[in-house]
Amino acid sequence: MLKVFWFRKDLRLKDNKTLLEFIDSVGVDDSFLFLYIKNKNSYKYFGEKRIAFLHECIFELGIELEKNKLKLNVLSGSSEEIFRNLINKFGKTEVFAGRQIEPFCISRDNKNKKLLEENSGRLNLIEDINMVPFNESVKDNGTPYTVFTPFKNKFLRILSPVHYAESKVNLSKLNRKNELQLNNNFDFESEYKKFDKSGFLKGGRSNAVVLLNYFFKSKIKNYAVDRDFPAIEGTSLLSAHLHFGTISIRECFRAYKEAAKDTKGTDEIYKWREELIWREFYYSITYHFPHVINSAFKKDYDKVKWNYDKRMFKLWCEGKTGFPIVDAGMRQLNKEGWMHNRVRMIVAMFLTKDLLIDWRWGEKYFAEKLIDLDFSSNNGGWQWSASTGCDAQPYFRIFNPYLQSKKYDSDGIYIKRYVPELTNVKTKYIHNPSEMPAAEQSACGVIIGNDYPAPIVNHSEVSKIAIETFKNIKNKP
Ligand SMILES: Cc1cc2nc3c(=O)[nH]c(=O)nc-3n(C[C@H](O)[C@H](O)[C@H](O)COP(=O)(O)OP(=O)(O)OC[C@H]3O[C@@H](n4cnc5c(N)ncnc54)[C@H](O)[C@@H]3O)c2cc1C
Incomplete structure (x- = not known):
């Protein structure tokens, strides 16, 4: 069977839940490959600076895989078209990807799921964008929260080290002889040259790690106050990295826990934790109330x-x-x-x-x-x-x-x-x-x-x- 790891909003090798499950699932007789799909349609909604950032993330991810003697296959086209071709060429295909919750992603994934299943394969979607799973961060009666403070209280009440433990990825478990390498139909570097690279942030995991370390070394002390003053660069600047998953939310939370230990959990540090919880809150809103995509919540x-x-x-x-x-x-x-x-x-x-x-x-x-x-x-x-x-x-x-x-x-x-x-x-x-x-x-x-x-x-x-x-x-x- 062919096993495919599809990178989406988890552009990293470290602390990647989906990757961990993927590696565990690859059997001795299975062939496998790593895939990133560049879909022209979704690019047209985004600004050039964001696309440049994304390219930097993918480029660095490719290098990281290369260091591990693996290849990132980058294909341009619709995911359905690409999976259909893979099925035609290699037969039964099982795909692993991080779960996305936006309605437009869900409808794409449903189509892929159907296609793969009709051909005796599977689509495995793993929840990795958040710390506490969506079915746990709900009221005791199972209904979703619509107000932040009770959501936060429940979140903190149930949060345990299991939720932010590292998913330790061991790529050496994969037998390189079984890796399939496709011909990339997309030239990343020449494409990258076309985009506006004057954005404020640089992509790639190495930059995310620098930002995280710098934040905890120099900014966290004054975060609760500085975060509100736009002339001061008082925040972590990690949002784009968290979005594209060059860094995991668990990694950020562990860094916070470590810092809180040293300072006995001062308010400043708790404030940053709260912002991470706002992120989870809004994810849970999209997940439970998809109508917000184009209409008022109320x-x-x-x-x-x-x-x-x-x-x-x-x-x-x-x-x-x-x-x-x-x-x-x-x-x-x-x-x-x-x-x-x-x-x-x-x-x-x-x-x-x-x-x-x-x-x-x-x-x-x-x-x-x-x-x-x-x-x-x-x-x-x-x-x-x-x-x-x-x-x-x-x-x-x-x-x-x-x-x-x-x-x-x-x-x-x-x-x-x-x-x-x-x-x-x-x-x-x-x-x-x-x-x-x-x-x-x-x-x-x-x-x-x-x-x-x-x-x-x-x-x-x-x-x-x-x-x-x-x-x-x-x-x-
Ligand atoms: C109108 C509006 C639009 C916004 N659009 C986005 C967006 O498209 N993408 C985005 O990531 N954030 C968005 N935010 C939230 C917030 O402005 C950014 O997350 C924050 O400025 C990112 O800076 P930072 O990484 O330095 O945050 P920090 O202050 O260091 O916070 C750490 C992390 O917590 C999360 N976070 C912080 N504040 C919020 C918040 N209010 N809501 C949800 N998560 C938060 C982010 O992931 C952030 O990286 C928006 C806020 C407003 C008012």
């Missing part, structure tokens, strides 16, 4: 009369709203394929409450730009900000972008980094340059409406409209 909020003003949306996308903190965030996203978490919340709240634009437009724009795009965290973050989601920000609590800016970027360091035309604006005016008197504008060389836009909306007026819009929905039968 179905009532699908009745919101969103604004579909393309001109306003474009100004938001380009970072030309006249709200410096929003513009800085959007320009960071466009330039680096990354945005600080606090600013993600601010720009998302601004789009959905100040501009009343459909959160799905914002979600899609993020998906096209973010290197760390993860369907569940992105959807969860957007629905939280739009107040349409589970455990979301209540609709009447709208971020004031000026106050957020004053609180989290008081000296405007972050703003000036991404909105350079405001470099000479005094700190007093940096959060709302339109308040500068004419003489001040001339003195610092920033004429509002000319060098920098006037605010495209009046925040206090539009937030009242947003509250009314949402209140009406709540009151509708």
